[in-house]
Amino acid sequence: MTRPWPVIAAMFLALAGLSAVAGYEMAPPRPAQWREIAWPFPRDGWPAGRAFHCGVAECGADVEVYLRPKLGFCNCDSGVADDDEVDRVSDVDMISPRFVPLKAGDVVDIAEMRGRIRAYDLDGKRTAVGIAVSHRCDLMAVAAQGKGDTANVQREVLALLGSQQIVKWMTAAVQGR
Amino acid sequence: MGGRATAVCCAFIFVLLANAASAQQQKIGDPPEASNMRLVGTSDLQARSAYQPTIHHQGDRWIAYIGHHGGTDDIPDPVNPMTGKPEPNGTSIVDVTDPAHPKYLRHIPGQEGKYESGGAQMVRICDGKDLPKGDRNAVYMLRTFGSEAHEIWNVADPANPVLVTRIGGLKDTHKNFWECDTGIAFLVSGAPDWRTRRMTQIYDLSDPAHPVKIRDFGLPGQEPGATGAVPTELHGPISTGPKGNRVYFGYGTDKGGFLQIVDRDKLLNGPKEPTPDNLKFPEIARMPLSAMNGAHTVFPMPGMPIAEFAHDKDGKSRDIVMIVDEAIQNECGEARQMVWFADVTTEARPMLISSYTVPEAWGAFCERGGRFGSHSSNESMAPVYYKRLAFIAFFNAGVRALDIRDPYHPKEVGYFIPSITAATDKRCVTIDGKDRCKVAIQTNNVETDARGYIYAVDRANTGLHILELTGAARAAAGLQ
Numbered sequence: 001m002t003r004p005w006p007v008i009a010a011m012f013l014a015l016a017g018l019s020a021v022a023g024y025e026m027a028p029p030r031p032a033q034w035r036e037i038a039w040p041f042p043r044d045g046w047p048a049g050r051a052f053h054c055g056v057a058e059c060g061a062d063v064e065v066y067l068r069p070k071l072g073f074c075n076c077d078s079g080v081a082d083d084d085e086v087d088r089v090s091d092v093d094m095i096s097p098r099f100v101p102l103k104a105g106d107v108v109d110i111a112e113m114r115g116r117i118r119a120y121d122l123d124g125k126r127t128a129v130g131i132a133v134s135h136r137c138d139l140m141a142v143a144a145q146g147k148g149d150t151a152n153v154q155r156e157v158l159a160l161l162g163s164q165q166i167v168k169w170m171t172a173a174v175q176g177r
Numbered sequence: 178m179g180g181r182a183t184a185v186c187c188a189f190i191f192v193l194l195a196n197a198a199s200a201q202q203q204k205i206g207d208p209p210e211a212s213n214m215r216l217v218g219t220s221d222l223q224a225r226s227a228y229q230p231t232i233h234h235q236g237d238r239w240i241a242y243i244g245h246h247g248g249t250d251d252i253p254d255p256v257n258p259m260t261g262k263p264e265p266n267g268t269s270i271v272d273v274t275d276p277a278h279p280k281y282l283r284h285i286p287g288q289e290g291k292y293e294s295g296g297a298q299m300v301r302i303c304d305g306k307d308l309p310k311g312d313r314n315a316v317y318m319l320r321t322f323g324s325e326a327h328e329i330w331n332v333a334d335p336a337n338p339v340l341v342t343r344i345g346g347l348k349d350t351h352k353n354f355w356e357c358d359t360g361i362a363f364l365v366s367g368a369p370d371w372r373t374r375r376m377t378q379i380y381d382l383s384d385p386a387h388p389v390k391i392r393d394f395g396l397p398g399q400e401p402g403a404t405g406a407v408p409t410e411l412h413g414p415i416s417t418g419p420k421g422n423r424v425y426f427g428y429g430t431d432k433g434g435f436l437q438i439v440d441r442d443k444l445l446n447g448p449k450e451p452t453p454d455n456l457k458f459p460e461i462a463r464m465p466l467s468a469m470n471g472a473h474t475v476f477p478m479p480g481m482p483i484a485e486f487a488h489d490k491d492g493k494s495r496d497i498v499m500i501v502d503e504a505i506q507n508e509c510g511e512a513r514q515m516v517w518f519a520d521v522t523t524e525a526r527p528m529l530i531s532s533y534t535v536p537e538a539w540g541a542f543c544e545r546g547g548r549f550g551s552h553s554s555n556e557s558m559a560p561v562y563y564k565r566l567a568f569i570a571f572f573n574a575g576v577r578a579l580d581i582r583d584p585y586h587p588k589e590v591g592y593f594i595p596s597i598t599a600a601t602d603k604r605c606v607t608i609d610g611k612d613r614c615k616v617a618i619q620t621n622n623v624e625t626d627a628r629g630y631i632y633a634v635d636r637a638n639t640g641l642h643i644l645e646l647t648g649a650a651r652a653a654a655g656l657q
Binding site for chain 2: 043044045046071072073075076077078084087088093096097098099100101175176177
């Protein structure tokens with residue numbers, strides 16, 4: 001006859017493990033921890049910008065954001081007027097030249113600059129978000145990609161763009177202050 | 178002691194450098210800077226920001242038609258001294274028969290709006306007698322009306338123009354081309370349903386009173402309903418007509434530009450539905466520039482004899498396209514925009530063969546204020562200069578005259594940087610959140626007439642400068 005305590009201990013350990021996994025999966029993601037990464041794209045007409053990554057644990061999915069100023073690339077009076085403008089200027093084409101809008105975009109305000117935000121499907125597995133906001137004749141172009149729920153990717157991206165550090169950088173890059 | 182001497186030396190060098198920079202800054206009353214070019218006459222153009230000039234030999238007169246950008250923040254609608262009323266910038270009509278004494282005839286107001294958002298920037302002229310179905314007594318002016326329309330006016334009496342027709346409903350316009358012998362017009366437009374601000378709408382304007390649409394044209398990806406990346410927008414085309422059977426399209430401004438060579442016959446008579454295949458059908462070749470340069474003007478010069486190749490069994494003459502980028506940032510806030518020469522003799526494999534820029538150090542141009550870099554070239558194909566000399570508008574470096582007889586080795590032979598006046602508008606950059614402004618000439622466009630006069634116009638409201646060549650530049654052109 002075998003002694004019962006090793007079996008009981010094993011059961012406790014298994015249950016604890018399962019609970020931990022379940023708890024991990026059901027818990028809301030921790031506040032996003034964005035890590036700056038190297039600009040991942042080859043040189044094009046605009047100087048490289050800044051890129052950030054947020055992992056599954058913090059953002060609920062792997063999300064990457066790329067942002068850079070495009071000085072002198074905007075209609076000085078009308079700004080970012082329509083979704084076609086977002087398609088053209090937001091840099092989503094750097095992630096993939098094939099992107100399909102999921103729906104019409106929306107007006108967005110970031111760092112006291114107005115523009116538009118639009119979500120795209122890249123390949124059936126990944127979501128992209130394009131944002132273009134303007135100040136006078138200059139733009140801040142933002143492209144992001146992530147797996148999973150589009151609304152979640154968009155929410156995390158906007159949270160990053162609304163952070164004090166990024167607002168300060170965007171304001172300096174586009175408005176020189 | 179040593180430290181003090183170093184400090185004195187540093188201060189001395191700093192003062193010297195500061196003086197050198199400020200010495201380049203233009204001041205009202207300074208003479209123009211020139212080499213082998215001379216000022217003949219001027220017109221202030223009512224202190225309106227000027228874009229495209231077109232000079233037309235009209236009967237026994239020479240008339241300059243000059244397009245304008247919109248007004249400025251300070252003066253949105255300058256007063257027309259001839260009417261006493263404020264008018265949105267439009268088109269200036271100036272009699273330049275006597276180039277030493279240009280006579281301002283008429284201002285036709287343009288679209289309300291400031292800078293790029295208003296005015297009537299572009300203008301082309303055709304005689305009614307040349308157009309297949311035109312009124313023989315008419316002279317037609319095709320102009321843009323801000324971003325919303327193209328207009329045709331009868332300017333047979335240039336002091337009293339009459340509107341003939343209007344093609345509207347657009348989201349943008351730009352540098353058109355109009356073949357006077359066929360009436361075919363390549364209108365740079367923003368069709369509302371296309372994904373780009375600027376593409377081509379081709380019209381038959383052989384009867385200017387009754388425009389007939391032929392087709393819309395652009396790059397695959399720009400057409401309605403497309404998804405994915407959107408190619409660079411059009412800047413302007415130049416056609417060689419039915420005989421040359423080519424249309425050269427320049428795309429981009431200061432970024433991602435390229436030259437597109439198109440079979441004109443296939444473009445006009447091929448399938449017209451804007452599908453990707455139909456848009457590709459007339460294209461012969463596409464030559465990308467660096468992503469850091471755009472293509473404002475693509476000026477074809479087919480069949481140029483190249484002296485260096487005269488004894489070669491093949492390739493003695495070459496088909497050349499001159500490509501001019503447009504600088505858009507003040508005080509060198511971008512990659513240098515300049516001039517490129519492409520050999521397109523083997524059309525499917527066009528190749529850049531040479532380039533030209535004004536050396537910045539010659540005039541500390543990055544510190545003078547405003548834009549420094551190229552914008553446009555003359556587009557007249559009159560024999561006086563065609564395939565021999567080209568004139569480039571270089572913003573604060575004025576007009577540059579290039580000897581292009583050997584396009585593999587273009588050479589500057591003259592220049593003219595006009596003086597600023599009280600009307601010259603400031604140009605600003607933002608530093609620490611505040612505007613820092615300077616005043617400098619901003620030669621935006623240049624055109625020539627068949628007599629050999631050179632017409633430079635200023636984006637910063639300084640007006641029109643009529644020039645002529647002297648010295649070695651005059652000799653290079655073969656002028657007496």
